[in-house]
Amino acid sequence: MKTLYYRLRFGPPVVLVSGLPRSGTSMLMQMLEKGGMPIVSDQIRTPDEDNPKGYHELERVKELDKTTEKSWLKNHRGEAIKIISFLLQDLPLDLNYRVIFMRRNLNEVLRSQNKMLERNGNSGTDATDDKMRSNYDMHLRKVYYRLNRLGNFETLYLDYPEVVADPVRQAHRIADFVSRDLDVQAMASAVQSGLYRNRHSKAASA
Amino acid sequence: MFGNKVKIEKALYNKIKMYSDIAGYSSIEEFVHHALQKEIEQFEGADSEEEIREKLKGLGYIS
Numbered sequence: 001m002k003t004l005y006y007r008l009r010f011g012p013p014v015v016l017v018s019g020l021p022r023s024g025t026s027m028l029m030q031m032l033e034k035g036g037m038p039i040v041s042d043q044i045r046t047p048d049e050d051n052p053k054g055y056h057e058l059e060r061v062k063e064l065d066k067t068t069e070k071s072w073l074k075n076h077r078g079e080a081i082k083i084i085s086f087l088l089q090d091l092p093l094d095l096n097y098r099v100i101f102m103r104r105n106l107n108e109v110l111r112s113q114n115k116m117l118e119r120n121g122n123s124g125t126d127a128t129d130d131k132m133r134s135n136y137d138m139h140l141r142k143v144y145y146r147l148n149r150l151g152n153f154e155t156l157y158l159d160y161p162e163v164v165a166d167p168v169r170q171a172h173r174i175a176d177f178v179s180r181d182l183d184v185q186a187m188a189s190a191v192q193s194g195l196y197r198n199r200h201s202k203a204a205s206a
Numbered sequence: 207m208f209g210n211k212v213k214i215e216k217a218l219y220n221k222i223k224m225y226s227d228i229a230g231y232s233s234i235e236e237f238v239h240h241a242l243q244k245e246i247e248q249f250e251g252a253d254s255e256e257e258i259r260e261k262l263k264g265l266g267y268i269s
Contacts, residue, residue, distance in 0.1 A: 021262060021265050021267045022265075045266065059269070062267065062268050062269040063269050065268065066269070084262065084267045084268070086258060086259070086262055086267075086268065087268065113261065113265055116265055117261075117264050117265060120264075120265075120266070122264035122265070124260055124261040124262075124263070124264030124265065125257045125258075125260035125261045125264070127257040127260075127261070131254075131257065132257065132258075132261065134254075135254040135255075135257055135258050136258070138249060138254060139254075139255075139258055
């Protein structure tokens with residue numbers, strides 16, 4: 001009922017692919033694209049060693065926290081856009097959203113982020129991994145709180161290892177969630193377990 | 207003064223009253239207000255958000 005109200009008020013939803021950077025959001029975008037979902041990407045950020053199959057980003061999204069001009073998002077109803085979890089709070093509330101949110105072990109996320117920073121020669125921040133883990137943990141709690149309470153957001157939570165382990169099943173869940181007749185086999189083919197690097201194990205965290 | 211009320215069990219209330227007197231707060235409300243504000247600051251931590259922002263900038267995910 002609530003969904004119908006927001007649908008009538010704000011129109012078809014913009015599909016958002018979200019999560020922390022290095023949690024598998026690019027892979028999700030590839031799945032959607034292969035499945036036949038229209039995705040919004042400017043291809044400015046090109047594939048590299050960290051994301052050999054591309055980033056599927058839109059540079060304009062990265063400025064959402066610095067601008068009040070966000071009406072362009074209305075032109076992307078029914079399409080999928082990648083947005084990191086940090087910027088979800090900056091989305092305009094006069095739109096309807098369906099968020100596919102990827103969750104991944106924070107140790108794996110941090111390890112992958114640190115490797116990426118090493119490769120591009122940036123330090124990022126002086127904060128230790130322990131501090132960043134705590135920062136991200138609290139950040140995610142806030143994000144989940146908002147997503148679960150705002151009426152114009154519907155969220156599908158996916159866990160990265162489950163997507164890698166059973167991509168067909170997760171592709172079905174995604175297709176159902178976005179209410180589209182997507183090619184789930186093609187979606188599943190976008191998942192390559194070989195790209196599941198930086199796995200967290202008890203031995204690695206000891 | 208306060209629009210919202212929170213129920214606290216008697217034993218805890220008595221402790222709050224005792225320690226607010228010992229610590230020199232002018233009222234129980236002032237003590238509770240101060241304690242809760244300190245607790246919330248731990249969660250909000252402005253420096254945490256700045257650290258996340260710096261990390262994400264370094265990674266190229268925000269401009």
